[in-house]
Amino acid sequence: MKINIAIDGPSAAGKSTIAKRLAKQLGYAYLDTGAMYRCVGYEASRRHIAMDDEQSLNKLIKQIRITFDEHGNVYMNDENVSDSIRDSAVSAAASKVSVFPKVREQLVAMQKEIAKSKGYILDGRDIGTVVLPDAELKIYMVASVEARAKRRCLEYQQKQHPVSYETVFKDIEQRDYRDSHRAASPLKQAEDAVLIDTSEMSIDEVVKTVMDLVAHVK
Numbered sequence: 001m002k003i004n005i006a007i008d009g010p011s012a013a014g015k016s017t018i019a020k021r022l023a024k025q026l027g028y029a030y031l032d033t034g035a036m037y038r039c040v041g042y043e044a045s046r047r048h049i050a051m052d053d054e055q056s057l058n059k060l061i062k063q064i065r066i067t068f069d070e071h072g073n074v075y076m077n078d079e080n081v082s083d084s085i086r087d088s089a090v091s092a093a094a095s096k097v098s099v100f101p102k103v104r105e106q107l108v109a110m111q112k113e114i115a116k117s118k119g120y121i122l123d124g125r126d127i128g129t130v131v132l133p134d135a136e137l138k139i140y141m142v143a144s145v146e147a148r149a150k151r152r153c154l155e156y157q158q159k160q161h162p163v164s165y166e167t168v169f170k171d172i173e174q175r176d177y178r179d180s181h182r183a184a185s186p187l188k189q190a191e192d193a194v195l196i197d198t199s200e201m202s203i204d205e206v207v208k209t210v211m212d213l214v215a216h217v218k
């Protein structure tokens with residue numbers, strides 16, 4: 001029997017890498033909820049909408065359709081935005097638009113609709129607490145800011161888009177602060193979530209740890 005898996009935690013803790021690997025091994029579908037906030041932030045900046053103009057942001061969401069394909073590509077109104085939304089300016093924009101309850105409400109409703117059947121892995125900040133409070137397995141993934149900044153730097157380098165360690169470090173700290181101090185669904189561990197600190201773990205080790213947990217749920 002398939003289950004739903006919620007993976008929450010701060011940015012760059014390894015959530016999406018692990019979620020993708022798990023989805024492949026289990027034959028589950030993966031939904032990257034952060035990509036949806038990124039699409040809103042990206043489109044808002046393209047349309048010169050201020051990141052604190054809640055009303056315009058609400059209207060904007062009604063005009064955009066976010067879809068995913070089986071290869072992990074993200075489309076906004078049929079435009080492939082997979083690469084554009086990974087930019088560090090878009091990361092900051094996503095974290096700014098995500099503080100508004102109305103913005104969250106609309107995206108959460110979409111996420112619940114997509115994952116209403118079992119066999120989904122969702123990653124984000126509020127999956128175990130708000131989006132899928134009934135998920136059979138909840139993981140709260142953390143890592144030190146240093147470990148996360150190192151990983152993000154490497155990712156940017158591999159994409160031929162190097163960003164300095166200091167910039168990435170500061171960006172992560174600021175996003176951590178905003179994500180955990182906002183009034184609407186702040187980042188926090190669900191009471192029934194399993195905490196995994198990935199600072200000193202390899203991807204394979206984390207995947208194995210979660211696969212063992214899945215085996216115990218079934």
Ligand code: C5P
Nearest residue numbers: 011033034035037094095098124125126
């Ligand atoms: O996970 P990712 O880094 O792509 O998310 C980008 C931003 O979107 C986060 O910093 C956070 O502010 C917001 N977010 C959120 N709730 C989610 C997923 C992402 O608030 N479920």
